[in-house]
């Protein structure tokens with residue numbers, strides 16, 4: 688059997704904002720068809736790393752390959768193959784939720800049915816609501832729908848369940864598991880240890896721009912500690 692190539696390969700990534708080093712030589716591999724959770728304190732460099740993989744930022748040092756491609760040089764080839772859920776939704780403030788979903792669906796060759804997806808995510812009742820009037824959890828759900836409506840091979844989801852109620856969280860988890868079952872690779876960031884434990888095949892813990900621990904949730908907690916204990920042990924307090 689051929690060994691599947693990694694969906695994401697990052698080596699020696701360095702990203703700075705002025706005097707702040709956000710990512711400091713980070714290395715990470717994401718295997719195809721897995722759910723990978725990236726954990727880390729506030730400001731650890733998770734979003735910056737994802738934004739570099741998504742092609743929004745150019746790597747200042749090191750290499751990033753996504754589906755075997757360079758996210759900047761090969762952006763046109765890569766964009767139709769990935770889905771991105773941004774932390775703050777990323778929709779125009781006046782657009783209605785379902786209009787936005789239909790619009791994004793039309794940009795793709797073989798989209799999912801937007802109405803069915805909206806219904807699956809419990810968005811049918813707020814379909815005519817302008818984006819800026821959606822609740823926090825509704826914005827999150829729309830963000831997820833926008834990320835997957837184009838049937839991507841790989842999705843990056845930044846804190847997918849932040850602000851969601853328990854029902855929406857479960858629906859989101861089910862959806863992410865279904866994506867994995869369909870062969871889609873999922874890379875998510877989260878501050879919820881239970882989310883990482885229940886969903887992820889592999890967890891990478893990032894601190895100060897570097898990966899400080901990696902493994903399956905079972906491996907990381909094999910000594911009987913909780914994932915939160917491991918996290919607290921290997922990371923520094925945010926802002927220190």
Ligand SMILES: Nc1ncnc2c1ncn2[C@@H]1O[C@H](COP(=O)(O)OP(=O)(O)OP(=O)(O)O)[C@@H](O)[C@H]1O
Pocket residue numbers: 704707708709727728729730731732733734735736
């Ligand atoms: N556009 C920017 N300009 C200046 N500094 C930035 C910018 N974006 C991020 N930073 C800084 O880079 C560091 C890493 O930020 P990043 O958003 O990547 O962390 P994070 O791990 O995603 O944090 P959180 O869990 O709080 O979302 C932080 O110190 C942040 O203040």
